[in-house]
Amino acid sequence: MESPLVYFKGLFSKGITHNSLQQQSESPFRVMVRKETGDHIRSWRFIVMLTLIALIFLGSIYVSLSNISKAVANIKDPDRIFVYLKLLTTSDGTLPTFHIFISFLGPLLGIALGFDAVNAEQNNGTLTRLMAQPVYRDNLLLAKFCGALIVVSILFLCLALLMTGVGMIITGVLPEPVELLRILWFVALSILYVGFWLSLSILLSVRFRNAATAALTGIGIWLFFTVFYRIIVNLVVNAMLPGPDYLRPEDLLSYNNLLLSLLRLAPSQLYTDAATTLLMPSVRSLGPLTMEQMAGAIPSPLPLKESLMIVWPQVTGLLAATMVCFALTYYLFMRREIRT
Amino acid sequence: MENPIIELKGLTKCYSSVKAVDDLSLEIDRGEIFGLLGPNGAGKTTTILMMLGLAEPDAGSARVCGVNATGNPVAVKRKVGYMPDSVGFYDDMTGLENLMYIGRLNGISEHEIASQARKTMEIVGLDGEMHKKTSAYSRGMKQRLGLADVLIREPEVIILDEPTLGIDPSGIKAFLSLIRRLSRQQGLTVLLSSHQLHQVQQVCDRVGIFVDGRLLVEGNMETLSRNLFGEESCVVQIMLRDALPGFAAHAEALQKLEGIRNVTLQENSIEVSCSEDVTPDIVRFLVQKGLNITGVHKKEFGLDEIYHRYFENNQKKHISNGKSTGLFQRSFFKRNNT
Numbered sequence: 001m002e003s004p005l006v007y008f009k010g011l012f013s014k015g016i017t018h019n020s021l022q023q024q025s026e027s028p029f030r031v032m033v034r035k036e037t038g039d040h041i042r043s044w045r046f047i048v049m050l051t052l053i054a055l056i057f058l059g060s061i062y063v064s065l066s067n068i069s070k071a072v073a074n075i076k077d078p079d080r081i082f083v084y085l086k087l088l089t090t091s092d093g094t095l096p097t098f099h100i101f102i103s104f105l106g107p108l109l110g111i112a113l114g115f116d117a118v119n120a121e122q123n124n125g126t127l128t129r130l131m132a133q134p135v136y137r138d139n140l141l142l143a144k145f146c147g148a149l150i151v152v153s154i155l156f157l158c159l160a161l162l163m164t165g166v167g168m169i170i171t172g173v174l175p176e177p178v179e180l181l182r183i184l185w186f187v188a189l190s191i192l193y194v195g196f197w198l199s200l201s202i203l204l205s206v207r208f209r210n211a212a213t214a215a216l217t218g219i220g221i222w223l224f225f226t227v228f229y230r231i232i233v234n235l236v237v238n239a240m241l242p243g244p245d246y247l248r249p250e251d252l253l254s255y256n257n258l259l260l261s262l263l264r265l266a267p268s269q270l271y272t273d274a275a276t277t278l279l280m281p282s283v284r285s286l287g288p289l290t291m292e293q294m295a296g297a298i299p300s301p302l303p304l305k306e307s308l309m310i311v312w313p314q315v316t317g318l319l320a321a322t323m324v325c326f327a328l329t330y331y332l333f334m335r336r337e338i339r340t
Numbered sequence: 341m342e343n344p345i346i347e348l349k350g351l352t353k354c355y356s357s358v359k360a361v362d363d364l365s366l367e368i369d370r371g372e373i374f375g376l377l378g379p380n381g382a383g384k385t386t387t388i389l390m391m392l393g394l395a396e397p398d399a400g401s402a403r404v405c406g407v408n409a410t411g412n413p414v415a416v417k418r419k420v421g422y423m424p425d426s427v428g429f430y431d432d433m434t435g436l437e438n439l440m441y442i443g444r445l446n447g448i449s450e451h452e453i454a455s456q457a458r459k460t461m462e463i464v465g466l467d468g469e470m471h472k473k474t475s476a477y478s479r480g481m482k483q484r485l486g487l488a489d490v491l492i493r494e495p496e497v498i499i500l501d502e503p504t505l506g507i508d509p510s511g512i513k514a515f516l517s518l519i520r521r522l523s524r525q526q527g528l529t530v531l532l533s534s535h536q537l538h539q540v541q542q543v544c545d546r547v548g549i550f551v552d553g554r555l556l557v558e559g560n561m562e563t564l565s566r567n568l569f570g571e572e573s574c575v576v577q578i579m580l581r582d583a584l585p586g587f588a589a590h591a592e593a594l595q596k597l598e599g600i601r602n603v604t605l606q607e608n609s610i611e612v613s614c615s616e617d618v619t620p621d622i623v624r625f626l627v628q629k630g631l632n633i634t635g636v637h638k639k640e641f642g643l644d645e646i647y648h649r650y651f652e653n654n655q656k657k658h659i660s661n662g663k664s665t666g667l668f669q670r671s672f673f674k675r676n677n678t
Contacts, residue, residue: 026444031441031444125428126428128394128428131394132392132417133445136414
């Protein structure tokens, strides 16, 4: 403390050189994103989640590789020509396929990366310190979201590319460009799905001061949608409407549509629908089809653009849900008083 | 005050029904060290948060460096370094990394950040501990790192909230002399809040006493003590070797000396309050009477006395169910107005 301060003034003086250097320096937002990403990669939590996802991936790839020869030889299946898509969707029933697994465990990944985003900083006293710096408040939220999302994106992209690589070594078949595009879309969809849960958990981390409360609430919402939501929808629909056995065929269609629309309020349903359509090109519709609609249809794979058109509402729904969570987070955080 | 750097006008903040800060107006000059004193819960931190735009005032305005803190907090934060009372760091990073992160957020470019952070660490005396994780830092080290955090961004104004909390006495001394030196050398304006009076007395140019959201008094130490202890501006305490028997006579004789107001005797010490400094006369008088003097002590009114004077009063007020019987307080305000 007793060191001389003579050089202090010259060192920190704001000269012209300093101003020109300031333009080269990074924006606070990028600095924060970099720190968040680094924190996630070094954290134990992420290593645990990474191991879990890698295990799921290895398991589902192992099962699909051992069944791939059967699946590709199946003449009745119009999708048999897409070896790599088959790799992602084939299973012998012992293990769910990769995308079903992700629909279960993606939320856990999102919640794990976001549940203590803001409240941990507040409890450690770093939030006040951070907010005393010349940074905008929304930059912090956005950095928390982007940092975690970057990690998730890299994780999923690596897994997809690994899968393609392993598939190439084992089968010796080159992937079609369409297949690769479909897989990339699937990766983007998975990132969006985890992004929704991430923004939900950041919302909870702003709302609850205690990290454990935020985590439990997040897990509660996740369990509700994966386990109870379907049961509740079925119960309510059965109680309010006559059963399908008593309906005329023309009413049956609207009955099924209603049931599906209600189920699609669950993000996992949106994700599974969209992933199935992207990975199985022969899927033509996500709802019931009438005989008139089916007439004359040849069971053949759809082009990528058509599949995308089918899943567009699902993608929009997921995006909208993410936005709503984010907007709420902003609303709660922007005018809040920050003190420890 | 022709050019105040911090300007608070009618600042008010309520939490539900409680007024945390009540119509506060205050001006602080460039280059000055101002001490904001008050008990816990007086509204010091709330005031500071409003100056930084981290809390929104219900009424009034806070301007720092000519910028409205509520409307444009980022511009204010570029010029103001703030150290919160319980400053926290990222425990999994070293002290240097923590500091460099703050430096980067302040737009210090990548190739000078390392050297700048190192130099700031040297200034606050943490150059030996720079590569330790902050979780291993002691309270005093964290406080110094907090100061480094503030200094690395070359602020015009430094706001320190309870900066000496939890540091040992020698640490406090070094810390405060560092602050004073920095302020004098670079013309920094420093606002520090505290409820520890001795330290504040040592470094502050001006203090403001802040209770229940209101600023009761502001000014430098001399004005404050003159305001408060006007009628007994000087008290001399004289210690004697042995208790004296016929004191009453001495006291009467003493009272006749010019400028003496009151004489009291306790065991073997005499306390004389006088309107001007007549210590030599008193001592001469007593020596002539053949008394054995072992010590003469002239009482000075420090912040402690000022503070206690006020609080005695304040507590009385609270005990009597908020009835404004604060005689002292009333007379005090009267004096303040004249």
